[in-house]
Amino acid sequence: MNNQSLDSVVYQFIEDAGNATKSLGMGRVLGQIFAYLYFSQDPISLADMQDTLGISKGSASMGVRQLEKWGAVKKVWVKGDRKDYYIANDWFGRILKNAVMDTLSEKMESYASSLGSAEKSLDDLADGNGREKFIRDRLKHLGDFHDRVRGLVKNPLVKALFK
Amino acid sequence: MNNQSLDSVVYQFIEDAGNATKSLGMGRVLGQIFAYLYFSQDPISLADMQDTLGISKGSASMGVRQLEKWGAVKKVWVKGDRKDYYIANDWFGRILKNAVMDTLSEKMESYASSLGSAEKSLDDLADGNGREKFIRDRLKHLGDFHDRVRGLVKNPLVKALFK
DNA sequence: TACTTCGTTCAGTACAAACTGAACATAACA
DNA sequence: TGTTATGTTCAGTTTGTACTGAACGAAGTA
Known part of the structure; x- marks a missing residue:
């Protein structure tokens, strides 16, 4: 060779x-x-x-x-x-983690901000009619999911996978 | 409102x-x-x-x-x-999983193919000199990481997180 | 059968992101 | 201090991709 x-x-x-x-x-x-x-x-x-x-x-x-x-x-x-x-x-786990964090964590913040301001707007105009309740419920459900994904990062099991 | x-x-x-x-x-x-x-x-x-x-x-x-x-x-x-x-x-876990799988799994196949053909080429020309050994080692290490990421998908703990 | 309504396709376009390279900044050296 | 060697920056260019819209196909209607 x-x-x-x-x-x-x-x-x-x-x-x-x-x-x-x-x-x-x-x-x-x-x-x-x-x-x-x-x-x-x-x-x-x-x-x-x-x-x-x-x-x-x-x-x-x-x-x-x-x-x-x-x-x-x-x-x-x-x-x-x-x-x-x-x-x-050559510590790929760490590299991948850093790259993902770097590109995703600021986006997560931005999503949280969108959710927050939508909720706030809804509160300001609350009158409890059908459509408003529907939207509020869906927003809530989306927020819960967002929190779950956020929490995922701190999960020790997930952390271990990037070691 | x-x-x-x-x-x-x-x-x-x-x-x-x-x-x-x-x-x-x-x-x-x-x-x-x-x-x-x-x-x-x-x-x-x-x-x-x-x-x-x-x-x-x-x-x-x-x-x-x-x-x-x-x-x-x-x-x-x-x-x-x-x-x-x-x-x-509104089953976000499932949606996210499907989207990620759809966009990533074919890429993972492609990476596996690159790794495979590189290994094969190395085997064909093996003579065990220093540089070849170095490259072989790094390729091995990369392959191990690829397998670990691949296995991650089947991990029951990870699966549960997408429920 | 001809007409209408709707969904799909894909060549062309518009736009955004990646990359270039020349000008600039910085630091070593003589 | 002037000169050379190197890294950085960013306006301009190139490249790739998401989106458009006209043409088409399919399926219902009169």
């Missing part, structure tokens, strides 16, 4: 990972960068990423920062080189 | 729901349609959706079909009318 055929396996995987993150709505470069680092033994610089992945300076910089935020990659020091180097973290 | 102010509460919610589904990558109309049905006491036709939400015929048709696929809405019969009418289901 030679390094070239090993490379082709890795390149294929980089492409697949890019498609995966893209189809998950996270953009293609995130998957590409992470896969590249994940299969590299040595730390990788931003310039390496640009060259190997054929992406722009801006994409490499912003992509790697996003991954760092989620704990997916880590900056490392390479003696005698001014460049920033990165390696991949 | 009059119906107009009730309407404005509902309209606001429809807008919020549309933004929510949109930001989750499911398109705005899905949220709009579901919210409209969810707060309507009577069954709603496709024409109603077009009028109330200001969306096209095509969007109403395709949106409602998607929601039906996930069990979020149900077609109902209205005597003496040829139109199709729909009402919202």
Whole structure:
């Protein structure tokens, strides 16, 4: 086996990972960068990423920062080189958790806010007619579900699954 | 309280729901349609959706079909009318589960396929040098995590949370 | 059978998100 | 201090996708 055929396996995987993150709505470069680092033994610089992945300076910089935020990659020091180097973290449970939290928790807040203001509006105009009661009931039911999903995060059983 | 102010509460919610589904990558109309049905006491036709939400015929048709696929809405019969009418289901746990499964399970298959073909390629060219071993190890670790996520779905504890 | 009403399809469009790259900021070095 | 090497930012461009609407099909009606 030679390094070239090993490379082709890795390149294929980089492409697949890019498609995966893209189809998950996270953009293609995130998957590409992470896969590249994940299969590299040595730390990788931003310039390496640009060259190997054929992406722009801006994409490499912003992509790697996003991954760092989620704990997916880590900056490392390479003696005698001014460049920033990165390696991949392989604690997937933690990475997934961070990414999901980061993208979902602010949305949950926003949903709570919508529910709250709807309830408040209803209270202001309450007269208890049929339609108002119906809407109030449905709002209540939706709020209960929202709370349940919210509570799910704190559930120790679920927490354990991300360890 | 009059119906107009009730309407404005509902309209606001429809807008919020549309933004929510949109930001989750499911398109705005899905949220709009579901919210409209969810707060309507009577069954709603496709024409109603077009009028109330200001969306096209095509969007109403395709949106409602998607929601039906996930069990979020149900077609109902209205005597003496040829139109199709729909009402919202309120079993959110089931709806969420169906939606997540529908959008994720095929992706999981695709990831498994990528992992599989990478492993196979490695086996074909195995010579046990350092880099190949490194890549093989990382691939193994990734595969283990994939299996763990896959198993998560069948976990009775998780299942219970979607009841 | 011709006409009307309704739902579906899909090529085209409009819009939003991802990516680019040049200008800028920062820090090391001579 | 000027020069070089590097990272960041963001206005502009590209790309992808959700939505539109006209054409079509199906099924009821007169």
